[in-house]
Amino acid sequence: DSGKAGKGGSDGKITLGFAQVGAESGWRTANTKSVQDAAKKAGITLKFSDAQQKQENQIKAIRTFIQQKVDVIAFSPVVESGWDTVLKEAKDAGIPVILTDRAVDSKDTSLYKTFLGSDFVKEGRSAGEWLAKEYADEEGPVNIVELQGTTGSAPANDRRAGFAEIVEKDDKFKVVASQTGDFTRAKGKEVMQAFLKSHKDIDVLYAHNDDMALGAIQAIEEAGKKPGEDIKIISIDGIKDAFVAMTEGKINVVVECNPLLGDQLMDLTKKVADGQSVPPRVETEEGVFTQDQAAEALPTRQY
Numbered sequence: 001d002s003g004k005a006g007k008g009g010s011d012g013k014i015t016l017g018f019a020q021v022g023a024e025s026g027w028r029t030a031n032t033k034s035v036q037d038a039a040k041k042a043g044i045t046l047k048f049s050d051a052q053q054k055q056e057n058q059i060k061a062i063r064t065f066i067q068q069k070v071d072v073i074a075f076s077p078v079v080e081s082g083w084d085t086v087l088k089e090a091k092d093a094g095i096p097v098i099l100t101d102r103a104v105d106s107k108d109t110s111l112y113k114t115f116l117g118s119d120f121v122k123e124g125r126s127a128g129e130w131l132a133k134e135y136a137d138e139e140g141p142v143n144i145v146e147l148q149g150t151t152g153s154a155p156a157n158d159r160r161a162g163f164a165e166i167v168e169k170d171d172k173f174k175v176v177a178s179q180t181g182d183f184t185r186a187k188g189k190e191v192m193q194a195f196l197k198s199h200k201d202i203d204v205l206y207a208h209n210d211d212m213a214l215g216a217i218q219a220i221e222e223a224g225k226k227p228g229e230d231i232k233i234i235s236i237d238g239i240k241d242a243f244v245a246m247t248e249g250k251i252n253v254v255v256e257c258n259p260l261l262g263d264q265l266m267d268l269t270k271k272v273a274d275g276q277s278v279p280p281r282v283e284t285e286e287g288v289f290t291q292d293q294a295a296e297a298l299p300t301r302q303y
């Protein structure tokens with residue numbers, strides 16, 4: 001065939017090439033499972049690659065999908081920049097691209113059909129708004145340390161910006177340290193250990209994801225402090241382990257970031273493979289959970 005994206009492979013089934021970031025966090029593994037389960041349910045043939053959080057591996061995977069003449073390509077860009085060349089190659093090959101979870105900073109929005117995922121700036125603002133309420137009656141200073149997500153990634157950039165937008169409104173809030181923990185438990189623990197060594201009076205940890213918060217909790221306890229009390233913790237994602245930590249009083253608030261994008265992705269894939277137009281932006285529904293809600297919500301959590 002002309003290699004144009006069309007009704008699908010020889011068996012009439014649509015083939016989707018999915019280039020995943022990696023397996024760095026509980027959120028990511030839940031996201032992968034959601035995509036794989038949804039593809040099966042939708043009768044879509046899935047070609048899946050794990051880039052171990054390296055952009056060059058994601059670019060290689062996309063090039064392989066192009067050579068294999070898949071019908072649609074979807075991926076979660078590990079960082080925002082550096083995608084225009086390979087996305088142009090997909091466009092020239094007539095293969096439509098769907099962005100899931102994370103966005104790219106390409107100026108040319110014709111390089112992808114839609115972006116399905118959360119609004120990370122909103123998530124950052126929700127984190128800041130909880131903090132502002134929590135300390136409304138205190139004059140401060142409130143010393144904050146921040147564990148950032150993967151450097152250059154949309155969630156790290158936007159969660160930082162959204163949080164800063166709110167806390168910068170009141171100069172009692174001071175971000176005394178901010179560094180990447182690369183969204184992993186191990187790195188989150190390591191960086192929190194360093195924060196604890198260089199700052200004696202930390203009041204709050206703002207972690208861009210639960211895995212780094214859970215790693216940091218180990219460091220805080222090993223330093224003889226009480227997470228959730230001596231150091232309040234704000235986290236993002238909403239994986240089960242974070243809800244358990246809230247029931248133990250170790251995390252104070254979790255801003256949900258929904259990884260269960262599989263079904264929506266398959267619906268968009270079918271439409272795009274069929275040449276139908278789709279909305280340029282599909283935003284995921286998600287909430288905010290405080291400690292008092294954790295026990296009741298825990299049994300309902302799907303990831």
Ligand code: GZL
Binds near residue numbers: 024208211
């Ligand atoms: C957010 C996603 C982030 C999660 C992390 O949508 O890209 O990557 O917050 C994951 O847990 O590693």
